[in-house]
Amino acid sequence: MTAAAAQTDKKPMSKSKAxxxxxxxxxxxxxxxxxxxxxxxxxxxxxxxxxxxHHFPSKGVLLAEVCLRAADFVHEEVGPAVDPAETPEANLRKMITLHIPEILRTLPYHKVIIQSYVGMNQKSTTSLERELFKQIRTERRAYEDIFRGILQAGMQDGSFRDQNLSIALQSILLLINAPVFWYRPREDEPASFIPDLANQLSDMAVAALR
Amino acid sequence: MTAAAAQTDKKPMSKSKAxxxxxxxxxxxxxxxxxxxxxxxxxxxxxxxxxxxHHFPSKGVLLAEVCLRAADFVHEEVGPAVDPAETPEANLRKMITLHIPEILRTLPYHKVIIQSYVGMNQKSTTSLERELFKQIRTERRAYEDIFRGILQAGMQDGSFRDQNLSIALQSILLLINAPVFWYRPREDEPASFIPDLANQLSDMAVAALR
DNA sequence: TTGACAGCATACTGAGTAGTATGTTTGCAT
DNA sequence: ATGCAAACATACTACTCAGTATGCTGTCAA
Structure with missing residues (x-):
């Protein structure tokens, strides 16, 4: 990959900024x-x-970069795991199994992105901020499209039942992000809790589609 | 019901206030x-x-009353519909069928309550506001408990499979509130869209539990 | 050693806004 | 007609907070 192809800069991100x-x-x-x-x-x-x-030009940009990082976390963790050779159900399960621990590991980020997803503060945003938010939407869209592809493939090969694709997609996406709303880490929590949670949500998701 | 029993005032709500x-x-x-x-x-x-x-002592109270009304809308619409004589599955389907049109009819209210559900503004709230927010939590808890009862009954009689109750409950609740996040009314939308949506979500919910 | 710049801290300003104090109108009972 | 609240409008204040301008300190290259 030459410099010309590097539109999405992989900046090492200074420690202080992180x-x-x-x-x-x-x-x-x-x-x-x-x-x-x-x-x-x-x-x-x-x-x-x-x-x-010194690191961020405005509060809006700071907020946007938090959201962007949230989107990157899951996308980079889950994206590479999808295997076209596998069945849709296997792919979906694998994705959810990776998705859940990742959003819980970086929980505050995802709470923020959900906030600004609901109440899109449209009041005096600079052009740079708009650019960043567009980037976030693109990133999120790309992540959603992975799931959309899985659902579509499953409906075509008959492993998932035929239903409105958009509604099913949105429902599944919210289902696997539900823990962001209610999860609170506990000391007396068994080590198996998060994997168990991922399994239960995988079961529910697959069952909801089948 | 005498005056002594009227803790939860059923105020007619002046037109202007509404x-x-x-x-x-x-x-x-x-x-x-x-x-x-x-x-x-x-x-x-x-x-x-x-x-x-003139009608609200502070912005926080105004916000709280919006949220409280949002909770009341669905609770009053869906609550009376549950019938102990019916099967858990039938009850769940009936509740979702009533829930979906109601949240779409009063959509802005529910978008607000979701906002303040995620980013609970804990910064200099008066005692009255705290009182109202406690009331909201109570109301919401009562609504959730209806679903919890249905799920529990279904797991006991075997119509729903055995799994972690809290996780299943939160997942179902978010599933049936998912349209608040993505739904946008359209002119070219067929009249059957909302009932169809309710049916699809009912199917997914029941399947996810079975 | 000395510049020169990154990486912060300190001190200030201006704009926006929650809340208040007070005036003005409207409905309504008597 | 008239008193008198309720239901607003108007005008102001106090304060928070995003953003800026400037000052201080270490580090590192020449």
Whole structure:
């Protein structure tokens, strides 16, 4: 891959910047992305505003980069796992099995992206922010399309029953993201909880489609 | 029922107040509950702040009452429909069939409640607001318990397969609320779309549990 | 050693907004 | 007709907070 093909820059992401994004994700989930101030994020870092505005031009861009990272996490983890040679059901199960632990590992990020997915703050956004949000939609769309392909293949070979594709897709996507809404890590939680959860959701998803 | 038993006041709700709540629900969904200002809501009503603050003591209370109304809508519509004499599957189907049209009829309200469900704004809330939010949680809990009862009954009589109850419940609840995330009314939409949607979601829900 | 720049901290400003205080109109009982 | 609330509108204040301008400190190359 030459420089010409590198439209989606794989920036190594400076350590400090990643720390800021982590903090922003946590604070944004706790207080809400709009309610939380930049000072709140800075305080959570034990530093001040200056550090954040050195790395991010605006609050909107910071929020957008949190969302973008959330989308990247799952896409990079789950995307490579799909195998065209496998059956649709096997692929779907494998994807969900990878998807669940990943969203729980990076939980705050996904809580933020769900927030801004519901209440798309359309009030005085800069062109850069719009560009980023378009990138997020593209990323999310690409991730959805993987599932769409699986569902379509399953409906064609008869392993999934025939039904409205869009509705089925949206339902499955929300089903496998449901833990973002209710999951809270616990100390007395058995180590098998997350794999078990992934299995149960896989069963429900496959059953819902069959 | 005497005055002593009337803890949950069934206030007739003045027409003007209902109008304000409708406007608030729409504006809050469009701009986000935090981003949207009281003046935005007033402008959407063709009036000014004074009208809103005459009926609501604070923005937080206005938001809370929107959420409370959202919870009431579905609970009052779906709650009475459950029949202990029926099978769990029949009850579940009937509930979903009533639930879907109701949330689409009052869509903005439910978009708002989902927003504040994810990003619970915990920043300087008054005691009255806390009281209202507790009421909302109680209302929602009561609604969830109806479904929980159905699932439990189904697992006991064997019509639903045995699995983790909480996970199954949360999954089903999110499944039947999924349209709030993606549904957008269209002019070229056939009249049968909503009933068809309700049927498809019922099928998926039942299949996921069986 | 000395510049020069990255990586922050500090101090400030301006804009937007929740809430208030007070005026004005409308309905309605007597 | 008139008093008198309820139902608003208008005008203002106090305060938060995003963004900026500038200052400080280490690091590293020449």
């Amino acid at each position: 720390e800021i994004l982590d903090a922003a994700a946590e604070v944004f989930t706790k207080l809400g992305a709009d309610t939380a101030s930049i000072d709140d994020v800075a305080r959570h870092l034990g530093s001040t505003k200056g550090r954040i505005y | 109008e304000i709540l409708d406007a608030a629900a729409e504006v809050f969904t469009k701009l986000g509950a935090d981003t949207a200002s009281i003046d935005d809501v007033a402008r959407h009503l063709g009036s000014t702040k004074g009208r809103i603050y």
